Amino acid sequence: MADIARMAGVSISTVSRALAGNPLIPKTLRDQIVELAQTHGYVVNQSARSLRLRKTDTIGVIIPLAHEAGQMISDPFFLEMVGRLADEITRRDYSVLLNKIITTEPGWLERIIQSHRADGLLLIGQSTQHEALNAVANTYRPMVVWGAQLPGQTYCSVGSDNVEGGRLAVAHLAAGGRRRIVFLGAIDAPEAAQRFVGYRKGLEEAGIAFDPALVVPAPYTVDEAQKAVTEFLASGAPFDAIFAFSDVIALAALRALAKAGRRVPADVAVVGFDDIVLAQHSTPPLTTVCQDLASGARAMVDLLFRRMAGQEAPSTLSPVRLVVRESA
Structure with missing residues (x-):
């Protein structure tokens, strides 16, 4: 110069x-x-300029996966969510810094904040890191998390009514005469745990006794989830419906059922959760609980920029709805 x-x-x-x-x-x-x-x-020199101005014009998008290290950013849900967030961020002339975190070591979030590589952070999911998020929330304001609202939560979150979504799915299956309804998925992350609560609530309202044998733990990846369904089929346990924690897991179930010669929905009805783009293009098209990812991403970015400006930005919880297609 x-x-x-x-x-x-x-x-x-x-x-x-x-x-x-x-x-x-x-x-x-x-x-x-x-x-x-x-x-x-x-x-x-943009790095030097950022240091001088204390502003990077960059938003960090973090995917914490302490609960499932094998899950990839190429997972259809993450691809869709990252894409929608990136659209909203770049519309504001900011860049996107993407980071997948699988560590559970204390201080991982503090280290990201202290690196000053981004003006604000968006996290897709809480994983098992609720306490880590709470630990920084009072001193670091420009952070918004996609996920469940939890007791004692101090960080800002955007999410859907997971309990009601689980209830809606089971109510729909029960109304169609299904009585042996499987819950497919892990329940170690907050959103999954809430959907399981909704599953139990739906069974109770339909007068169906809860059977622990119909809770089938399934990893978050397609291949592993398909393997879990295949093993459950081999056990010979009777069932006539599946409520899957996510569309990705539901799609894996459709593949496993097809390979086993089970007809969907004649033999087994299947309901997912998320309503990702792939859900309407599966065979058969997937009935699912829709959480509006486009408006969710928009809300996350809006709240983040409000927090970056020093404004109040409370957590939001959006309603869900059932989208009925051919799988149920």
């Missing part, structure tokens, strides 16, 4: 303002300085 200032016969601060497009610098002089910079290959 000092070299450009010497060539233009101006001060370094004038060069800085001109390259930043400051209208206080006459346009003729701005154009001259910009041309000199381009001719001599000068490029603004």
Whole structure:
């Protein structure tokens, strides 16, 4: 910058303002300085600029996966959610910094915050890190989490009514005459645990006794979930419906049922949760509990920018609805 200032016969601060497009610098002089910079290959050091301004124009998107290290960012739910968040972030002329976290070591979130690589953080899911999120919430404001609302929560979250979603799914299956309804999925993360509560509530309202034998733990990845369904089928346990924690797991169930010669929905009805884009293109198209990911992503980014501006931004919980397709 000092070299450009010497060539233009101006001060370094004038060069800085001109390259930043400051209208206080006459346009003729701005154009001259910009041309000199381009001719001599000068490029603004954005890292140094960020340090000086204490602003990166970047939003960090974090996927915490302490509960399922094998789950990939290429998971259809994450792809859709990351894409929708990126659309909202870039619409505000900010960049996106994506990070997958599988560690459970104390201080992982503090280290990300202290790196100052982003002006704010969006987390997709709480995983098993509720306490870690709570620990930083009072001192670090620009953070919004997609997930369940939990007792004693101090961080800002955006999510859907998971309990009602589970209840709706089971109520629909029971109304169709299904009595042996499997809950498919793990219940170690907050959203999954709430959906399981909704499953139990739906059974109770339908007058169906809860049977622990119909709770089938399934990993979050497609191949492992399909393997879990295949093993359950081999056990010979009678069942006529599946409520899966997510659409991804429900799609894995459809594949396992098809390979086993079970007809959907004639033999087994299947309901998922999320309503990702793939749900309507499966064979058969998947009945699912819809949580509006587009409006959820928009709400997350809106709340984050409000918090970055020092404004109040409380947590939000959105209603869900059942989307009936051919699988149930």
